[in-house]
Amino acid sequence: MATAATAPAAPGLPAGTEPIEKGNSLWHDAWLRLRKNKLAVFGMFSLAFITVACVAGPWLSPYGYEEQNLDLGASAPSAQHWLGTDTLGRDLLVRLLFGGRVSLGVGLAATFVALTIGVVYGAVAGFFGGKRDAIMMRTVDIMYSLPFPIFVILLMVFFGRNIILLFVAIGAVEWLTMARIVRSQVMAVKKMEFIEAARSLGFGRRRIIFRHILPNILGPIIVYTTLTIPAVMLLEAFLSFLGLGVQPPMSSWGVLIKDGAEKMEEFPWLLVFPGTMFSLTLFSLNFLGDGLRDALDVRSSKD
């Protein structure tokens, strides 16, 4: 908690650490802990690398992501096509990077939807408590028990495979856990003295929730957001793999894996590279999320 973060000096730090001028904020401590976690650092670097490659790569490549070369057909990795080409002669590297834009984009956008709904819902339930809280959380309980991936599949089949709908649908599924976490955190923080102080200063509820409570529970929110992104990306790829997500000639990692799995017998690189890239990204996000959880000392309790 931020209130407890004003400890003098830094007894926990190893000898030889440079003196810290501004004192140890929660965030600074967390950063120092995170930096010591090799896997989390690896995750950060590989994510940064993948993101830059996906954003910049398609511009630098001499090939377009839907540019076909039927004379060439499927070819193994070579000097011209570093990761080979698919059966239509499209460059796999550029499709992989372009697909990364789509997959990461869907991951971020749908997570943002989930984050917004979950935080507002959880904060309101936790702050007001009582009957309103009981009804809101019972609703979440009931929604938890619904077979949501099935509804997402139905939505995608019936209402066309449209990318906006895709991330709204995914976001609508993933906000439940965020709401639970935010609620329990808000309930803990709202009893603290500084909230009492804010109240006695006559601040409105909205101001107290957004300016005083939420900044103090940012840690769990950040951790859980980091862990929601891979879950969302997985759901997108799952749908694309079933032919229900992103549609060709657009590309996403799910689409490429589906394609690769169909042709793996003759052209294994079509499966291996997208599979590796996707798994590496999920790895990195999970490592980073785990590292953040340890660094920010967030307990994974649900009560």
Next chain:
Amino acid sequence: MLRFITSRFLQSLLALFLVISATFFMVRFVPGGPFTAEKAVTPEILRNLEAHYGLDKPLWRQYLDYLGSLAQGDLGPSFKYPNRTVNEIIGDKLPVSAELGLLSLGVALVIGITLGTLAAVRRNTWIDYVASSFGMIGISIPTFVVGPLLVLGVAIHLGWLNASGWYTSADRILPALVLGIAYAAPISRLTRGGMLEILHQDFIRTARAKGASEFRVVTRHALRGGLLPVVSYLGPAVAGILTGSFVIETIFQIPGIGREFVNSAFNRDYTLVLGTVILYAVLIMALNLVVDVVQAWMNPKVRLEG
């Protein structure tokens, strides 16, 4: 305890009703009916077909009719498979998926609990590191990557097993393994966490002090409490195995209910879609109910709060 079970049961019934109604109206409001794809359907035939299936009645009437027959366990006729009822189709396909699901769950529990317990007991040794990395890898590599890669390696290159199909008992190995490992990973992490917490407690020290062997301490004393997090994860795990079977059944071409569900959605076979969604909902909710009750039985704190 009885009050707890009753309130959970009523809650499930309400959720089930919501699922049925939401799905019913969703499939009716979408553009395109089950017969639009068929070629050369004259308006008269279309009208006859719709009358035959009761699609010409007002929507609220269809809804009440459906609920009425559902109450008698009748899921109605399939729109795409002439002369077959949804009950028959589910009766055909469900046993296949149930077998796959149970095998996978078995794989997940055996591997997950064993690895998690070993990791906790031998904390910070190489066993712990291997088990924990397995957990991370299993969580991060999706089944639709592991599945095809295993098929490529084990079935196509080595030729040890068939790449697809569901005929011999050897055909069960790869699908159950792929689906099971995906859930063994989170189970091993949860077991490790739960066991670590339990192994520090006083009653474990007491058991050790009384001379119980390490094996007995772990299996008889620690596991019951240490597995609590696993039990609460079983609901989501089984739901995940059910939906995961869509992908696995597609990869391995298994004639189960998961593949049928995806096909029925593509075909707009309203009754079959509804029937399978209801089936999944009932399974998931029944399981959540059982999990809640088992959890309450294992942990008095939960029981008294309910």
